Amino acid sequence: MTTLGLIGAGHIGSALAQTALDAGWDVVISNSRGPETLADLVSELASRPSAGGAVRAGTAAEAAAAADLAVVTIPLRAIGQVPAEPLAGKVVIDTNNYYPQRDGQVAELDEGRMTSSELLQQHLSRSSVVKAFNHIAATQIVSARSAPGTEHRRAIVVAGDDEAAKQRVAAFIDAIGFDVVDLGSLADSWRIEPGTPGYGAEDDAEQLRAHLAAASRG
Template sequence: MMNTDHAIGTVGVLGAGRVGTAVARQAMRAGYEVKIATGKPAAEIALLAEIVTPGASAVDAIDAAAADLIIVAVPLHKYRTLRPELLKDKIAIDVMNYWAPIDGEIDDFEADPRTSSEVVQEFLGRSRLVKSLNHIGYHELEEDGRPPGTPDRRALALAGDDPAAKAAVADFIDRLGYDPIDAGPLPAGRAFQPGTPIFNGSHTADELTALLETSNATASL
């Protein structure tokens, strides 16, 4: 397990859709206290949370964003409805993907050569964004996790510019049941965006590391 100077106790999930609820349940299995929110008032999702994420507290976004670690699991076309002031200085995992065939074309991403996470990081300003959990299906997230040391344990990549935030996220990924692999700074998340071999498959730590090296070598050509 990796060391981190930031002990994560509470996890705040922004988005109670397919991915947000799967991460919430898996985080609770790993022993975290989970708060879940949407763009609506807490009372409007209380029943949904009771049924779909039993054990998690349905809260307003402001309260979810007060957790130690935030999961940003809203549809990417809604990223501008996030409130940057709530995520200032917070460690946040960007699980979102830009996938035009599914989402339709979004000008912010079509017109910008950067990765979707870099665009989101700029919008959020001072949040400590780490891209991860975007390249595993929401249903797989609860099925593929294994204890540390299990042979052929599935690995998940992470990319971000803040080393302490990455260490905290790596520890979280490990506790969810996956080998965390540091891909590098936030732009390195390009290697596991939709359409890449990493996005399209399931990989062990060795396989994922090799794919990231190949991707870095290609990017530097």
């Protein structure tokens, strides 16, 4: 059984846990407050009839160590707390967005010298970071799923510097119910950040590509 390790148990983390379980994955979920605070969420996720995998709570380090595929879904200001060593050599999905009112001002992002995913990649220098799931509402990660070949199937962007890592994340996205659009590198991921045409849009692949092309930085 393949394991999804979630660092972050908020709305996006919980939604990805549900969809991964429904796709037959095992899940280890963590937060900053400790595994004991996730007992109710784990019980709720495990009790659903559609869950095909097993779920348990752990620390962030335990979720990272158990992960065949990892997800970092915490506020940008906290990425320095992500355990790097147990994620070395692994593919890490980054769902984060930069919100200055929450995260504080980050000069590299304000000046367009880096993207938020490049900051995470810098911290996780021995991992392969792939941007995904930052432009869809958490509830829609559950409600907008559909089978491959569905007309106007909802699409999710992937961006990353490792082609094999992007392909692995794309396979996961397809398995849980979405089409995939390859945006390019982590440096290109500004095209799907807050305020761009594709951010929050309920796009199929063709519409999403058009919105990405129409994005401007500034």
